[in-house]
Amino acid sequence: MFNDEKIPLVKPIKAIQNFLPDQNGAGLKRKLLDSPDEADCCHEAKRPAARLVGECQLDDRALWTIANEYEPLDDWKSVAKCLALSNQDILLIEHKHHDLLECFYQMLVRWRLRQPENCNWNFFSKKICQKFGKPIWHGAKKEPLVYFNQIAGQKPIENVRLNEKVMWQVSDFMCEHWKSIGRYLGLRESTLVQIESKYLSVDGLRECCYQMMLTWSQQFSSEAFVKTLSIKLIEMNFNFYAKELLDFF
Incomplete structure (x- = not known):
């Protein structure tokens, strides 16, 4: 359903979620692979028992998951x-990217380009632990609603609708990925193309994102709530954006 080149995924990632480092920092042995998608994470899919998951090269989706899980992004x-x-x-x-999440992700992509032989979970986690003295993975990914409740805390936002002011504010940090978010929210491709052709060259990405949000809130008025948008962002692995949205309340 999603083919935007900027976003390598919009759903939880099996490649990372299926393993976590143990107490000694080593990856757990990979399970026998029973699907082509799972086999992609290792070059030697026919010999699953011979390798550790932590030694497999991290693909785009795995790097995107790491970028979302790492704190703080700055x-x-x-x-x-x-x-x-x-x-x-x-x-x-x-110079090219202003979004912290995108900067972190693009940094990881460039690292893989420069050091493909080192671009694996074991090397990355060991380097970060040595440098910063802290683990970078906080356990298996939580269900979107559970994670939302965790970051929302006691904020009184259960029935708060998205107004134009909030939509303009969130458009500032979500604008690089507005088309992917729009697709996930249910807007037609023709609608997104129309918004892009009308606003991109004149008003830029933020205006495109704002108009997308405005259109979504009109077409799906029963869903245009802060809680709904937050959970949908978490489902897309945009955890950072969900946190930024909730910071307005």
Whole structure:
């Protein structure tokens, strides 16, 4: 359903969720693979018992999951240096992307490009633990509603509708991925194309995102609530955006 080139996934990722580092930092042995999708995470799918999941190269979807799980995201430059990326690499990412989540993800992609032999879970987690003295994985991914309740806390937002002010505010940090979010929210591709052709060249990405949100709130008025949008963002692995949205309340 989703073919946007910017977003490698919009659903929870099996490649990372199926394993977690043990107390010694080693990955758990991978299970026997019974589907082509699961086999993609290792080059030697015919010999699953011979390798650890933690030694498999991290694909786009795994890198995206790590970017969403890492806290705080503004550590991305320090993480980049820890992974031996150059100052030029960091400057290029910073110049091209303003969203912290996107910066972190693009940093990981560039790391894989520079060091494909090291782009695996074991190497990454060991480097981060050595540098920052903290684990980077906080356990298996929670169900969207459970995670929402965790980050929402006691905020009185159960029946709070999205108004134009909030939609404009969230458009500021969600605008790089507005088309993927719009598709997931149920808007037709023709609607997104119409918004893009009308606003992108003149008003930019933020206006496109705002108009997408406005259109969604009109077409799906029964869903245009803060809680609903937050849960949908979490379902798409946009945990960071969900937190940013809830920070307005």
